[in-house]
Structures are given as C-alpha cells and as structure tokens.
Amino acid sequence: MAVPELIRIVSRSSPMALAQVERVRAELAVLHPGVRTEVVPVTTAGDRWMGDLARLGGKGAFTKEVDAALLAGAADLAVHCVKDIPADRPLPAGTTFAAFLQRDDVRDALIHPGGLTLDELPAGTRVGTSSVRRRAQLAASHPHLECVPMRGNAGRRMEKLAAGDADALLLAVSGLERIGRMDVATDVLSVETMCPPIGAGILALQCREDDAELVDAVSGLGDPATHREATAERMFLHVLQGHCNSPIAGYARAGRDDLSLRACVFTPDGKTVLNAHEWAGRLDPATLGTSVAVALLRQGARELIDGIAH
Known part of the structure; x- marks a missing residue:
C-alpha cells in the first residue's frame, strides 16, 4: 500500500507534547524515508485550565480538541499519551489506534x-x-x-x-x-513506592478509521509488547469505570511468554489500599485486564470509587 506524501500530525501545543511529536516524526522518517510531516498544534481546554480537572469533565480535557481536528480532516494523525485518554468510554466514533510506540519509563x-x-x-x-x-x-x-x-x-x-x-x-x-x-x-521512585498511572510512558497514534492508507503506513511504528500492556491496562480501567478523581494505579509487564498486571485502588487519604496482581499467558490481554478489575471489585473497589466526589 502506498504511503501518503504528507502526514499532518495534530498534538497539544505544550513543549512536552511537541517533543513527543518529534519522536514520531523521527521514527516515521526511518520507516518511510522521504515522507513529509507537518505539525498541527492545538491548545486544549486542559492546557488552558489550571483548576481541578474534574470540573472540566476529566481527562478528556486534554484530547477533545485533538480528536476534533482529526475528525474534521484538519489533521491525519494524532499523538496522545495513553494516560491522558479516557478509558471509561470508547474512542471517538470514526477513529482508531494505529500503533502504540515502544514504552518509555513508567516511574x-x-x-x-x-x-x-x-x-x-x-x-x-x-x-x-x-x-x-x-x-x-x-x-x-x-x-x-x-x-x-x-x-x-x-x-x-x-x-x-x-x-x-x-x-x-x-x-x-x-x-x-x-x-x-x-x-x-x-x-x-520504584513502582512499589509509587505505582504508575494506567498507560504511563506510552504514546498512541490515532487515525481516522477510514484512512486505511495511513493506518497501514504508521502501524509499523507499533511495538507488540507495548500493545499488549496498553490493551490490558485500558481494559482494566474500562471495567473499573474509574473517573479522573479516582486514585487508580497500575501497570502491565509483557515478557516473551507471559503478561502480568498489577493494579491498586486507593481512598484519597491513602488509608485504604486495594491490591491485585495477576499473570496471563501469551493470549488475550483484555481478559487479564478484566480479571484484575473484577478482583478489585470483589474487594470493594466500586464502593470506594463511587464514594469519591467527581
């Protein structure tokens, strides 16, 4: 399949987000020499607002404008931190993840x-x-x-x-x-001292579903182990239906033949800590995410999450 001549990449306009885009541009240049890329920066509601994120509707505050640019055709590819993408609801209709880049440090x-x-x-x-x-x-x-x-x-x-x-x-x-x-x-800090957020250190590339040429072109940037980890973690969060005021943490680790997911739910005062840690074989990260969420729900995670104002 042909590679598009120009790929317009939409991203938050913060220095961090633009540094993430530069990583994607560099990896694309290696994978597809000669491809041209252009950055479409947007300032999101989450970037403008310095108060409590929950009052803006939570984590979606960092992705709504980026999604809108993608769906309107003003850009072709979005770069997101997975930890900023809400997992309690599906991706905007008409969009899909094309790749999860190799994971960075989660600590x-x-x-x-x-x-x-x-x-x-x-x-x-x-x-x-x-x-x-x-x-x-x-x-x-x-x-x-x-x-x-x-x-x-x-x-x-x-x-x-x-x-x-x-x-x-x-x-x-x-x-x-x-x-x-x-x-x-x-x-x-070790992950035992400070358990990371779901999706920590993972960059996701999001495209329009009907843009098969681009999906195919960027899918080669994806890392299979990171894909399995992200899938397990996001399914865990989806089943738990946590909101942005829920102290939820967790991380998956993919080995050659196994996958584990450790996760925690806390009360905001830290006095109650629920823990679960499970392993799966090579297959089905989503089932592992579901299983860990159910283990925490059995310990009372639902009541704990619902008891926190948001």
Whole structure:
C-alpha cells in the first residue's frame, strides 16, 4: 500500500507534547524515508485550565480538541499519551489506534532543590502535585509530607518550584526524559513506592478509521509488547469505570511468554489500599485486564470509587 506524501500530525501545543511529536516524526522518517510531516498544534481546554480537572469533565480535557481536528480532516494523525485518554468510554466514533510506540519509563521522579530523596524529606515538606494517584500513595507511605496542588506543563511546574510554591515536585520520568531534563531528578521512585498511572510512558497514534492508507503506513511504528500492556491496562480501567478523581494505579509487564498486571485502588487519604496482581499467558490481554478489575471489585473497589466526589 502506498504511503501518503504528507502526514499532518495534530498534538497539544505544550513543549512536552511537541517533543513527543518529534519522536514520531523521527521514527516515521526511518520507516518511510522521504515522507513529509507537518505539525498541527492545538491548545486544549486542559492546557488552558489550571483548576481541578474534574470540573472540566476529566481527562478528556486534554484530547477533545485533538480528536476534533482529526475528525474534521484538519489533521491525519494524532499523538496522545495513553494516560491522558479516557478509558471509561470508547474512542471517538470514526477513529482508531494505529500503533502504540515502544514504552518509555513508567516511574515517577522527585525533584528537590536540596538534592534529597523522598525518604529523606523532613516532616511538613510541601510536595507539588495535583495527581490524586500520587497524593493517595504519599498519604499512605509518607503521611508526614504535605501535598500542594500544582498544574501546568513540566517546565511551568519547575518554575513554580523555583518560585517557592512547593519544596519538592513529583513528575513522570518519561516526561523529563522527553524534554531533556532528567538532570533535575534527585530520586527515581520504584513502582512499589509509587505505582504508575494506567498507560504511563506510552504514546498512541490515532487515525481516522477510514484512512486505511495511513493506518497501514504508521502501524509499523507499533511495538507488540507495548500493545499488549496498553490493551490490558485500558481494559482494566474500562471495567473499573474509574473517573479522573479516582486514585487508580497500575501497570502491565509483557515478557516473551507471559503478561502480568498489577493494579491498586486507593481512598484519597491513602488509608485504604486495594491490591491485585495477576499473570496471563501469551493470549488475550483484555481478559487479564478484566480479571484484575473484577478482583478489585470483589474487594470493594466500586464502593470506594463511587464514594469519591467527581
């Protein structure tokens, strides 16, 4: 099948999102030498709004304008962080995932101007994060620390830290790597210390379903192991029907012959933690995601999620 001469790539306009697009452009240039790409940046409601995401309708706030550009034909390909794509409802009708790129680091990093690690932070340290997932886990493991709300792209958050709005900051390792700022990280947290969000470190390429030529052209960028991990994680979240105020975390790991999924649901205060961890063979990641969700529902996850305002 022929490769389109020009691929217009739509993305959020933040430095992080544009760095992600550059990765896609570079990989496309290797796969299809000579293909031309053009970036169509959009500013989303989630980028403009600095308050509580739930009041904007949750995570879809980062994808709605991108989806609209794709469906209107103003762009051909969208680049998303999987963690920002709602899993409690299907993709917009007429669109499909064409590829999940090889996964980046799923861990979180601490940034402390004094060089301290998480375990070294003294009582009362103000940690900047608006993530309900991070806040719940810190409340459970480091209750002596105080979380202060902090939104904005990574660069903006680092500016706020420098201005004294917080004493330390939690950011995704993959994001810091994308903007070339891993030098500021003073502690990289294990997944046991800070369980990642569903879809962490995964970039998804989304196309219009009827654009068979483009779907075929970009599918070669997909990584099979990442595809299995993303499928298990998103099915888990779909069955759980979590909302953006639900402290839900989890990650799948694909080996050569197996796939595992570990997931947790917390109360916002970190006092209740539900855990599930299951393994599957090579087949059917979606069944694994469903099974882990059911295991947590049996432990009371539904009541826990529904009891949180959103």
